[in-house]
Amino acid sequence: MSDLRELYQEIILDHNRRPRNFGVPDQSNRTAKGHNPLCGDIVTVYLLLEGNVVKDIQFEGKGCAISIASASIMTELIIGKTEAEALELFQSFHDFVTGDDVAELADELEELKALSGVRDYPMRVKCATLAWHSMAAALDGDGENVATE
Amino acid sequence: MTEIKRGGRAVKLKSVADGFDLDQIREDFPVLRQKPHGRKLVFLDSAASAQKPRAVIDAIRYCYEAEYANVHRGVYWLSERATEAFDGARETVRSFINAAKTSEIVFVSGATEAINLVASSYGGTFLEAGDEVVISHMEHHSNVVPWQFLRDRNGVLLKVAPINDDGELILDQFEAMLGPRTKLVAITHVANSLGTVLPVQDICEMARSRGIRVLIDGCQAVPHTSVDVQALDCDFYVFSGHKLYGPSGIGVLYAREELLKLMPPYQGGGEMIASVTFDKTDYAAPPYKFEAGTPHISGAIGLGAAVDYVRSIGLEHIAAHESDVLRYGMQRLAQIEGLRIIGAARQKAGVISFVLDDVHPHDVGTILDQEGVAVRTGHHCAQPVMDRFGVASTVRASIGMYNGRDDIDALARSLNKVKEFFG
Ligand SMILES: Cc1ncc(COP(=O)(O)O)c(C=O)c1O
Numbered sequence: 148m149s150d151l152r153e154l155y156q157e158i159i160l161d162h163n164r165r166p167r168n169f170g171v172p173d174q175s176n177r178t179a180k181g182h183n184p185l186c187g188d189i190v191t192v193y194l195l196l197e198g199n200v201v202k203d204i205q206f207e208g209k210g211c212a213i214s215i216a217s218a219s220i221m222t223e224l225i226i227g228k229t230e231a232e233a234l235e236l237f238q239s240f241h242d243f244v245t246g247d248d249v250a251e252l253a254d255e256l257e258e259l260k261a262l263s264g265v266r267d268y269p270m271r272v273k274c275a276t277l278a279w280h281s282m283a284a285a286l287d288g289d290g291e292n293v294a295t296e
Numbered sequence: 297m298t299e300i301k302r303g304g305r306a307v308k309l310k311s312v313a314d315g316f317d318l319d320q321i322r323e324d325f326p327v328l329r330q331k332p333h334g335r336k337l338v339f340l341d342s343a344a345s346a347q348k349p350r351a352v353i354d355a356i357r358y359c360y361e362a363e364y365a366n367v368h369r370g371v372y373w374l375s376e377r378a379t380e381a382f383d384g385a386r387e388t389v390r391s392f393i394n395a396a397k398t399s400e401i402v403f404v405s406g407a408t409e410a411i412n413l414v415a416s417s418y419g420g421t422f423l424e425a426g427d428e429v430v431i432s433h434m435e436h437h438s439n440v441v442p443w444q445f446l447r448d449r450n451g452v453l454l455k456v457a458p459i460n461d462d463g464e465l466i467l468d469q470f471e472a473m474l475g476p477r478t479k480l481v482a483i484t485h486v487a488n489s490l491g492t493v494l495p496v497q498d499i500c501e502m503a504r505s506r507g508i509r510v511l512i513d514g515c516q517a518v519p520h521t522s523v524d525v526q527a528l529d530c531d532f533y534v535f536s537g538h539k540l541y542g543p544s545g546i547g548v549l550y551a552r553e554e555l556l557k558l559m560p561p562y563q564g565g566g567e568m569i570a571s572v573t574f575d576k577t578d579y580a581a582p583p584y585k586f587e588a589g590t591p592h593i594s595g596a597i598g599l600g601a602a603v604d605y606v607r608s609i610g611l612e613h614i615a616a617h618e619s620d621v622l623r624y625g626m627q628r629l630a631q632i633e634g635l636r637i638i639g640a641a642r643q644k645a646g647v648i649s650f651v652l653d654d655v656h657p658h659d660v661g662t663i664l665d666q667e668g669v670a671v672r673t674g675h676h677c678a679q680p681v682m683d684r685f686g687v688a689s690t691v692r693a694s695i696g697m698y699n700g701r702d703d704i705d706a707l708a709r710s711l712n713k714v715k716e717f718f719g
Contacts, residue, residue: 150333151666155659155717186658187675187688209688211656212718274658 154264154271155212162216167223172205177288181281183214183273190218192281199230204282211274213265218278220258230286237279244272316613322698324349324605335668338706342696343488343516343647344672345538348602352542355601359594367593368567368584382593385600386583392603393533394524395550402556402583403596406547407515408438410534411482413549413586414511415442417559418532419480425451427479430470432494433459433684434487437677439513443482453477459684463490463639471502480509485517489678489692490639491622491647493517500528509555515539519696520618520645522611525550537595541696542602546595549586556582563588606697614697618646621695625704632711638685649676649690652711655718657691663717664691667710669703 175193182189190208194201204222221240225233236256243252244265252259265271322328325347330337339347363377370376383398390398404410419442423429429443433456447454455478457470465483474481481503486493496512503510511532514523518535525533532551538544551559561568561579565588570578579585606614625648629635634653652660661673672692675682682688693707 151663151717154662160718185674186656187679187682188656189688209656211658213658268662271658271662 150267154268156261156264158220158258158261159212159216162219163212166206166215166219168203168205168219168226169207170205171207172203174203175205177285179281179284179287181208181277181284183210183277185270185273186211188214188274188277190214190278190281192218192278192285194282194285196230196286201225201228201230201233206278206281210277211271213262213271214274214277217259217262217275220262221278221282224256224259225282233286234283237283240279241276244275316609316617318617318698318700321609324351325698326350326353328698332668332670333666335666336706338667338669338703340693340695340699340703340707341670341672342519342699343539343676343692343694345544346519346541346696347698348543348598349541349605351605352598352601356543356594356598359597364593366590378593381597381600382591385596388600388603389548392523392607393518393548393550394526396526397553399582400550400553400556402549402551402586403591404534404547404549404586405545405592406536406538407436407513407534408536408547410532410547410549411439411511411513412442412445413562414482414532414534414551415446417562417586418509418551418555419443419446419452420450421560422558423450423452423479426453426477428453428455428475428477430455430457430473430478430481430483432457432465432470432483432487434463434465434490434492434678434681435482435484436488436513436515437679439482439484439511440680452479456680457483459492459681462641463487463492463681463685464641464643465492465494467495467498470499474502474506474508478503478506478508480511482511482513484513484515485523486514486520486645486647487639487678487681488516488647489676489681489690490641490649491516491644491694492639492641493521493643493645495643496528496530500530504529516646519606520611520615531555537599537602540599540602541605542599543592543595546592546599548599551582553582556586559586561585561588565589567591609697615645618695618697618699621699621701621704622646622648624701625693625695625707628704628708629711632708632715634715635711638687638690646696647692647694649692651687651690652714653718655714657689659718660691660711660714663714664707664710667706667713669707669710671707 175195177194180191188210192206195203206218265275327347365375365378367379367382386398390401446452509531512530514535536547568588638649657673674689
């Protein structure tokens with residue numbers, strides 16, 4: 148069970164039980180749907196962009212604890228960030244879960260560290276990055292569906 | 297013990313009279329000694345791909361160590377031995393499904409290729425715009441997408457026969473769909489996502505009496521039940537070797553010889569020709585006409601060995617044992633609070649699909665894995681079935697001959713851990 152605690156840390160279980168910023172907002176101007184072909188999960192991200200700042204972000208969809216928690220934590224981190232900062236965040240998170248070397252995460256990204264367990268489960272990396280791919284696609288603005296492959 | 301000849305050597309096999317000995321069978325599968333995360337391996341994913349018995353591993357090794365050369369080409373001793381073993385495998389498969397002739401057994405890479413071959417060669421030639429192909433709502437994607445290709449290319453219509461809430465084909469609605477333009481029924485024998493056994497004998501009769509051709513996807517059937525293509529009177533029967541305890545990359549297309557003669561080749565190359573000039577090529581007779589290129593020699597030999605192994609245990613013994621485990625599993629899992637079984641057909645083989653509370657199947661699968669329990673999670677290449685039951689994915693435990701009630705107990709115990717974890 149200890150390995151499992153590593154993967155399913157309390158923070159993750161908590162975000163899974165009570166995802167933050169979950170739902171369809173009244174107001175949004177960028178959206179994208181992410182699809183994990185492995186499990187059929189779909190996460191849709193809605194952004195409200197003012198200038199180049201993310202004023203609001205919400206998500207909805209179905210997914211495993213890893214993907215829901217990752218999406219939930221992501222929304223908390225992204226609000227108030229500029230587009231460039233958001234994409235940079237994605238990059239560091241991506242490196243963090245996929246990199247060979249254990250990439251460092253800035254202190255403000257503490258919660259994301261809870262997702263480090265997926266490194267040992269390559270099949271689950273897609274779950275952890277699903278919402279992030281959607282967020283990046285939404286910022287890209289063409290609103291196209293993305294698949295995590 | 298009985299002895300059979302394979303290639304150049306005699307192989308000892310247990311005879312059916314020895315009965316079904318689960319411990320012995322488990323010994324026959326070396327991989328079962330693996331200890332994932334330090335636990336006993338509880339392998340419940342044979343529907344995705346079954347494990348391989350020593351007899352298959354040995355046959356493949358023997359092929360490469362003692363009788364490997366290209367087949368049907370060399371005049372030398374080694375090539376003759378390889379050819380004998382390869383042809384022997386075809387005969388083994390023929391008798392396994394009781395086809396009339398070995399020329400009706402085409403080796404392909406798997407069920408997927410077999411269906412694509414039929415859709416492309418038979419469908420592309422004999423089906424016209426407005427003709428109808430009837431499939432069921434519980435087909436594997438490999439028995440959906442090739443027909444969509446044909447639809448998009450030839451204007452053939454694809455009709456989907458509905459299933460009920462237990463995951464059974466609604467037979468009278470199926471029959472009502474068979475109209476004057478229906479040219480082909482392409483349907484699974486056992487549904488991989490639900491385990492439903494379809495009444496293929498009835499289906500064949502309904503279709504044949506209307507002059508409609510039938511393709512049966514037997515991937516999930518051949519490991520659990522004996523198949524007689526002549527008794528079924530089907531036109532095409534396909535399956536993959538790897539779900540039948542044989543190697544991956546090899547599969548079988550059975551087709552009536554008269555159809556194979558009429559159908560154009562699927563791919564061109566060596567092996568499938570009688571003579572070639574730059575003006576014209578005469579094709580070889582079936583099955584070679586459909587086997588362009590060097591075949592998967594060791595794969596076919598391995599598949600032959602798998603068939604021999606299965607027959608040495610006896611499909612009737614395997615079926616009786618597995619249905620006991622399945623029944624036990626259905627009962628045992630039904631007792632777990634919050635567990636919903638998807639697919640409760642009266643006729644069922646090998647598969648229990650379920651969801652647990654609102655825990656995502658991936659999370660269930662990961663936690664089971666820590667306990668050494670290997671199950672498949674996802675949509676099982678059958679998204680329309682998932683849609684039908686209002687889920688995106690399920691957990692699927694599937695049963696092979698080496699599974700016992702103890703594996704079900706391990707599964708149930710681990711599921712209770714999942715509930716503790718996510719409770
Ligand atoms: C019912 C059914 N049909 C077809 C297939 C496709 O088999 P393969 O991937 O071996 O070609 C499968 C395997 O998943 C199956 O279960």
